[in-house]
Amino acid sequence: MTVLSPRPRLVVLDGYTTNPGDLSxxxxxxxxxxxxxxxxPPEQVAERIAGAAVVLTNKTRLDASALASAPRLRGIAVLATGHDVVxxxxxxxxxxxVCNVPEYGTASVAxxxxxLLLELANHTGGLAAAVRQGRWSACxxxxxxxxxxxxxxGLRFGVIGHGRIGAAVAGIARAFGMEVLSQRRTPQPGDVDLDTLLAAxxxxxxxxxLTPLTEGLINADRLARMKPGALLINTGRGALVEEAALAGALARGHLGGAGLDVLSVEPPAADHPLLAAPRCLIxxxxxxxxxxxxxxxxxxxxxxxxxxxAGSPINVVNPG
Incomplete structure (x- = not known):
C-alpha cells in the first residue's frame, strides 16, 4: 500500500493587492x-502561519515572535522586491x-x-478637469x-540608486533629452556624489x-541643497524622505513640486502633512x-x- 505524503501547506497572508481577482x-x-x-491583521499572523511550510507576504509584517510560533516553516517568499517587512x-x-523577487516591475515603475513627472511638468490632469468644468468654453x-x-x-535628471529600475528610468530620461546624473552605493565611472547631484x-x-543607511536620506538639510524649483520623485520607499521636511520645503516654495507613490506609513493618516502640501502629487x-x-x-x-x-532556495535575502 502506497502512502502519499501530505502536500506542503502554503499560506498567502495578504493576497488582495497582488491578485484582486484578475489573475490566477x-x-x-x-x-x-x-x-x-x-x-x-497583526494579531492573526501567528495563528495563520502555524503549520505552514512556506508563508507568502507582501506587506504583512513577520517579526521574530511570529516566526518563532511556526516551527514547520521552511521558507518565506516575499511578494515584492523590498523585504523589510520580514x-x-x-x-x-x-x-x-527569505526570498524576494528582484525584478518584475521595472518597466511599470519606470x-x-x-x-508623475509629466503631470508636474504639463499639469495634464488638472487642465483636462478644467476643460470639463467649462473653463475652455468660457475662455x-x-x-x-x-x-x-x-x-x-535639456534639464538634469538625478538618479539616486542606479539598479535595474534606476537604470531604466535613466534611459527614459535620456530619451526625453535630459542629462542624467547618477549616484549609487558603489560608485561607477561618471557617477557624482550625493551633494553634487542634489545641487545640480x-x-x-x-x-x-530602504536600509538603516538610507532611512531619512532626503532630510531638511539635503532638501535645502536642492536647486530652487527642482522636482522630487519617490517611487522607492516612503521612509527615504523626511516627510515633514518635504512638506515644509514645498510650503516655502523652495521646491517646484513632488511626485510620490510611497509614504512612510501606508495608508497615511488623514492629517498627514503632505496630503495638503502645495504642488505635491501622491x-x-x-x-x-x-x-x-x-x-x-x-x-x-x-x-x-x-x-x-526543494531545499535549494534562490533569491535569498538573508543568507546564513
Whole structure:
C-alpha cells in the first residue's frame, strides 16, 4: 500500500493587492495546499502561519515572535522586491530562508516615474478637469494654463540608486533629452556624489532600497541643497524622505513640486502633512501594480517557492 505524503501547506497572508481577482494563483496551487487570505491583521499572523511550510507576504509584517510560533516553516517568499517587512535576522537564526523577487516591475515603475513627472511638468490632469468644468468654453483666448509648463529636454535628471529600475528610468530620461546624473552605493565611472547631484539636478528621482543607511536620506538639510524649483520623485520607499521636511520645503516654495507613490506609513493618516502640501502629487503605492507586473510577480514567486520546498532556495535575502 502506497502512502502519499501530505502536500506542503502554503499560506498567502495578504493576497488582495497582488491578485484582486484578475489573475490566477494556479502556479502556486500546483506546488501545495494553498490558502490565500486577502488581508491579515497583526494579531492573526501567528495563528495563520502555524503549520505552514512556506508563508507568502507582501506587506504583512513577520517579526521574530511570529516566526518563532511556526516551527514547520521552511521558507518565506516575499511578494515584492523590498523585504523589510520580514525580520530577516530572526529568520536566519531560525534557519528560515527569505526570498524576494528582484525584478518584475521595472518597466511599470519606470513608467510611473514619468507619469508623475509629466503631470508636474504639463499639469495634464488638472487642465483636462478644467476643460470639463467649462473653463475652455468660457475662455476669451484659444488656450489657457494656470501654472508654467515645463519642457524636460535639456534639464538634469538625478538618479539616486542606479539598479535595474534606476537604470531604466535613466534611459527614459535620456530619451526625453535630459542629462542624467547618477549616484549609487558603489560608485561607477561618471557617477557624482550625493551633494553634487542634489545641487545640480532639476529633477531628483529616488530608487535606492530602504536600509538603516538610507532611512531619512532626503532630510531638511539635503532638501535645502536642492536647486530652487527642482522636482522630487519617490517611487522607492516612503521612509527615504523626511516627510515633514518635504512638506515644509514645498510650503516655502523652495521646491517646484513632488511626485510620490510611497509614504512612510501606508495608508497615511488623514492629517498627514503632505496630503495638503502645495504642488505635491501622491498616488497610492501603485507604481508596481500593472496587471503585467503582477502576473510576473506571481510566476517568479512560484519559482521561489518551488526552490524553497526543494531545499535549494534562490533569491535569498538573508543568507546564513
Amino acid at each position: 494563483w494556479e502556479p502556486l496551487e500546483a506546488l501545495g495546499e494553498l490558502t490565500v487570505h486577502a488581508r491579515t 525580520d530577516g535576522a530572526a529568520a536566519r537564526r531560525l534557519g528560515i530562508p 513608467q510611473a516615474v514619468f507619469a 476669451p483666448d484659444f488656450c489657457f494654463w494656470d501654472e508654467p509648463l515645463l519642457e524636460l529636454a 539636478s532639476d529633477v531628483v528621482s529616488l530608487h535606492c532600497p 498616488t497610492p503605492h501603485v507604481a508596481w501594480a500593472s496587471r503585467a507586473a503582477r502576473g510576473r510577480l506571481i510566476a517568479a514567486t512560484a519559482a521561489n517557492v518551488a526552490t524553497l520546498l
